[in-house]
Amino acid sequence: MTTDIKKKLEEEIALIEYELKNELPKELKKAVALGDLSENAEYQSAKQRQEILNAKLGQLRKRLAGVAMINFDKIPKDRVSYGSTVIVYDVQKNTEVTYRLVSTEESNIKKGLISTTSPIGRGLLNKKEGDMAKANTPAGIKEFEILKLTTLHNQKKK
Numbered sequence: 787m788t789t790d791i792k793k794k795l796e797e798e799i800a801l802i803e804y805e806l807k808n809e810l811p812k813e814l815k816k817a818v819a820l821g822d823l824s825e826n827a828e829y830q831s832a833k834q835r836q837e838i839l840n841a842k843l844g845q846l847r848k849r850l851a852g853v854a855m856i857n858f859d860k861i862p863k864d865r866v867s868y869g870s871t872v873i874v875y876d877v878q879k880n881t882e883v884t885y886r887l888v889s890t891e892e893s894n895i896k897k898g899l900i901s902t903t904s905p906i907g908r909g910l911l912n913k914k915e916g917d918m919a920k921a922n923t924p925a926g927i928k929e930f931e932i933l934k935l936t937t938l939h940n941q942k943k944k
Contacts, residue, residue: 790892791892794891795850802843806839806840810835813832849891861938865912866887867887867938868888869886869938870937871886872885872886872932877930878929885899885907886900887900889901905923909928910932914935917932918931
């Protein structure tokens with residue numbers, strides 16, 4: 787799971803680095819050739835893009851370092867945490883829903899993949915089978931009963 791995240795982040799970093807080292811210098815060179823930089827929209831735009839890309843590059847590198855630091859031995863074996871698949875009973879909708887807690891990069895609500903940092907993900911974290919969980923979502927407070935929990939450790943064994 788983390789190897790996929792690392793690969794995705796590394797690919798995104800490579801694209802940004804390529805643009806910063808190859809595309810943007812060309813744009814800046816063209817803009818400088820146009821003359822007066824104080825009123826040069828192309829130059830200002832390229833400089834802004836450069837700042838945005840540098841900021842994003844810093845965030846991606848920080849995230850990559852964080853992913854590399856995930857210690858699977860410290861992930862709980864009996865509570866909802868990263869990598870857990872949880873079948874919950876949605877009290878408001880009177881239905882069962884299956885979620886898998888993943889990183890932000892992997893999240894896809896249509897596939898039931900929710901981030902550990904999302905409102906529902908945070909509400910489910912550290913709960914056990916039989917526990918009630920509350921999540922403060924933009925649509926209001928949602929209540930869930932944890933019906934079944936499969937942790938990352940249980941999934942590896944299969």
